[in-house]
Amino acid sequence: MFCGRGIVLASSIVLGLWLAGCSAPEATSPSTSENTEATADRGAETEGKKKVLTTFTVLADIAQNVAGDKLVVESITRIGAEIHGYEPTPSDITKAQDADLILYNGMGLERWFEQFLGNLEDVPSVVLTEGIEPIPIAEGPYADKPNPHAWMSPKNAIVYANNIRQAFIELDPENAETYNANAEAYIEKLRAIDAQLEADLERVPENQRYLVSCEGAFSYLARDYDMKEIYMWPINAEQQFTPKQVQGVIEAVKANDVPTIFCETTVSDEGQKQVAQSTGARFGGNLYVDSLSTEDGPVPTFLDLLEYDARIISNGLLAGIGDN
Numbered sequence: 001m002f003c004g005r006g007i008v009l010a011s012s013i014v015l016g017l018w019l020a021g022c023s024a025p026e027a028t029s030p031s032t033s034e035n036t037e038a039t040a041d042r043g044a045e046t047e048g049k050k051k052v053l054t055t056f057t058v059l060a061d062i063a064q065n066v067a068g069d070k071l072v073v074e075s076i077t078r079i080g081a082e083i084h085g086y087e088p089t090p091s092d093i094t095k096a097q098d099a100d101l102i103l104y105n106g107m108g109l110e111r112w113f114e115q116f117l118g119n120l121e122d123v124p125s126v127v128l129t130e131g132i133e134p135i136p137i138a139e140g141p142y143a144d145k146p147n148p149h150a151w152m153s154p155k156n157a158i159v160y161a162n163n164i165r166q167a168f169i170e171l172d173p174e175n176a177e178t179y180n181a182n183a184e185a186y187i188e189k190l191r192a193i194d195a196q197l198e199a200d201l202e203r204v205p206e207n208q209r210y211l212v213s214c215e216g217a218f219s220y221l222a223r224d225y226d227m228k229e230i231y232m233w234p235i236n237a238e239q240q241f242t243p244k245q246v247q248g249v250i251e252a253v254k255a256n257d258v259p260t261i262f263c264e265t266t267v268s269d270e271g272q273k274q275v276a277q278s279t280g281a282r283f284g285g286n287l288y289v290d291s292l293s294t295e296d297g298p299v300p301t302f303l304d305l306l307e308y309d310a311r312i313i314s315n316g317l318l319a320g321i322g323d324n
């Protein structure tokens with residue numbers, strides 16, 4: 001049950017600390033074509049390769065980029081699935097029995113994971129948020145537990161890629177060179193996205209950098225890019241867009257003159273559209289968080305997801321500058 005107001009204004013005082021660790025841009029604009037190929041032509045080439053499972057599509061895509069053609073990588077949950085409260089099927093368990101490694105997000109994202117892993121004998125697992133400073137959830141049933149959506153900040157995604165590289169080198173030391181090279185190339189693309197987003201947001205006046213979403217999935221992005229968060233509920237659970245949550249966001253949007261609001265693709269945006277109607281704020285679109293899209297959708301890869309969201313957010317905020 002959610003009893004709180006559904007709103008948090010995250011402080012950005014730790015920003016300096018985070019930016020200090022940020023590397024200068026050194027890459028050209030990211031390309032994702034080789035990744036699409038990597039996931040597309042698995043078929044006949046799986047023989048003799050070790051099998052890596054991930055808990056959701058975002059992790060599978062990062063892992064596939066680091067693995068190249070040396071490992072078989074698959075996601076347990078499918079595209080568009082609700083990943084927090086997923087209920088694994090018997091066939092998920094069967095499929096995982098012969099995995100050589102399972103990669104998961106941790107920070108409490110996969111509430112089903114511990115039990116799932118308990119069904120498997122001796123399959124090693126590696127948590128990918130190791131080394132990321134968690135942001136606690138402010139309220140609700142998961143209050144004070146870490147917000148699990150760490151991958152949503154390109155700066156954190158670099159940590160994921162490095163953790164995957166390390167896990168693969170331990171799993172398959174013979175191909176260490178490939179994993180190192182692939183991880184480096186991928187991290188360069190993440191740095192380019194990071195630099196672009198920073199440059200775009202710099203054009204938005206500081207007092208107008210509000211990121212209004214449905215799920216509070218953008219805490220890390222807000223922390224790393226000096227934005228304030230307003231959301232309808234802290235983490236996807238049973239209670240979504242209750243009248244109280246909607247009212248809370250309406251009040252916060254009005255109080256701060258927020259020009260543009262957003263929601264996410266895996267939940268209903270109905271509540272946020274009510275907010276737009278009552279406040280006159282523009283609905284800026286649905287962001288991708290917990291899942292990639294299908295191949296023919298807008299974000300078949302994680303780099304696409306980060307770029308897409310960055311574009312929607314900065315366009316939305318920049319469009320609002322003239323309004324206030």
Ligand SMILES: [Zn+2]
Pocket residue numbers: 084149215217236289290
């Ligand atoms: Zn989520």
